[in-house]
Amino acid sequence: MSDEQDYRMELRPQPLQARKGRGAVSNLQGRYEVQTREEFDDGWPVGDDADGGSTAAWKTHITEEHAKSILSRNASxxxxxxxxLNPYRGCEHGCIYCFARPTHSYLGLSPGLDFESRIFxxxxxPQLLRQELAKPSYVPEPIALGIITDAYQPCERELRLTRRVLEVLHECEHPVALITKSALIERDIDLLAPMAARRQAAAxxxxxxxxxxxxxxxxxRxxxxxxxxxxxxxxxxxxIPVSVSIAPVIPxxxxxxxxxxxxxxxxxGAVNAGYIVLRLPWEVxxxxxQWLQAHFPDRAQRVMNRIRGMxxxxDYDATFGKRMRGEGVWADLIRQRFAKAADxxxxxxxSRNFRMLDASRFRRPDAPPTGSENADGQLTLF
Known part of the structure; x- marks a missing residue:
């Protein structure tokens, strides 16, 4: 056996280690990537490991994106x-269970560490929203803000995109519902409180x-x-009427x-509540x-057995009516526990807060100038 063959036999897959401040423990490949990569531990220190650290640093990068549209519609x-409406793609909060992680695969990036460190x-x-609301064909209905990724994730402190979106909605008296894990929402109480008084805001x-x-x-994070x-x-x-969302429920x-x-x-002070059983679509x-093995190896198999039982x-069933609650004995037990406690x-x-929002006072804004208009809104030839 040659030295090279002997070296290759000694290679072992790198053990997965949690990274401080990050949810994912790997940069798992997205399902659309055409090349396969596999990490091996060859004995040489890498990154912080060279200085005795446990894992290499994984910094956050924010990329500005000029979207073509801003409102997403569904009939679920x-x-x-x-x-x-989602001002950001990717989320620095790094929640390991986030059902939005697979969306980074469409960008050629990993749903793992890339999703929580490469934010778009x-x-x-705000400009796209104003243009949308100004269309004569627009019919107002409550907008759910920050449903896919958190609208109040850390970069919002500097970029203030959510704040500017709320300013447009406040001006137009358009109803909005927000969901977040961040205390940064308190910054916008000056906008949300008067809207809530008119039944146009809930959180x-x-x-x-x-x-x-x-x-x-x-x-x-x-x-x-x-x-x-x-x-x-x-x-x-x-x-401001507030609901608590217990999502996800992880056995x-x-x-x-x-x-x-x-x-x-x-x-x-919460007045309403809801829950969602853990969802594991695609790369999630x-x-x-991997997260279970890194943090709860003693119960990892037990957790997955219970998830599969529901x-x-x-690992996952995307069928409407089942994807949020699951099915079977254990899903029914969770439903009963939640219902009895809530009662x-x-x-x-x-969803009651959302259904009670009032869109009847909506005022259509003036459309902002686009690239083909001058400051007065007049179309130009060149």
Whole structure:
């Protein structure tokens, strides 16, 4: 056997290690990539490992994007909204369970570490929204803001795209519903409170667990659970109706906290609640299983067995009516636990806030100049 052959036999797959401040433990390939890569540990230190560190740094990069459209429409029977707006693609919160991770595959990037470190900001979102609302054919209905990726993720502090979108909606008296894991939403109370007084704004705060240690690995750059409870209280005191979203419910990880989250949210002022059972579409499944092995190796197989038990033996079932709640004995048990706790605490369904939003006072804005118009809106020849 040659030295080269002996060297190759000694190569072993690199052990997966958690990275501080990141949810994914790998940069798993997207399903559309044509080349296959596999990491091996050849014994040489790489990145921070060369200096004795545990893992290499993975910095966040923000790319400005000029979107062609800004409103997304859906006809899903299990969603309470038909129109949504997302100012960002990718999310630095790094929630390992995020169902939006596979969207980075369309960009030729990884749904893993790329999704939470390579963020695309739709810098023309406010202008596109104004143009959309100004169309004579536009029919107003509540817009769900930040449904796919969090509209209040860290880069929003500087870019303020969500803030500027809300300014357009506030000016036009257009209803909006937001969902977030960030306390940054408190910054925009000056816009949301008067809109809420006219039944044009509602918010939902996602809390998966009250355990800060689990939250730190599960959703590493989102606000801590205690801080999210304070956000619910702050928004409620400002007159903004707030729901708590327990999403996702992860068996043996966050599921034991179900009732305690509801109780803490009610104490903070939440008036409605909802839950979603863990969803593992496409690349989210292997990424989540890697996370389990890195953080909960003692129960990883047990967790996946229970998930598959609620998904007809599969990692995921995207069928309408099943994808949010699952099916079978364990899914029914979670449903009963949630329903009994919600009834006891006087909580309504989370979608109630959304259905109560009023679009009747909508005022169409003046369309902003486009590239083919002058400052007065007059079309130009050149």
């Amino acid at each position: 029977p299990d969603l309470p909204f038909g129109v949504s 900001a739709k810098v023309n979102a 939902a705060v996602t809390i998966t667990t009250l355990d800060p240690e689990i939250a730190r690995t599960l959703e590493p 989102a606000a801590a659970p205690a801080r999210r409870l304070r956000t619910i209280r702050t928004l409620t005191e400002a007159g 043996f990880v966050t599921e034991p906290d179900l009732e305690r989250v509801l109780e803490a949210a009610v104490e903070a 499944s292997p990424l989540f299983q 998904r007809g033996g599969k 006891r605490l006087g909580l309504g369904e989370r």
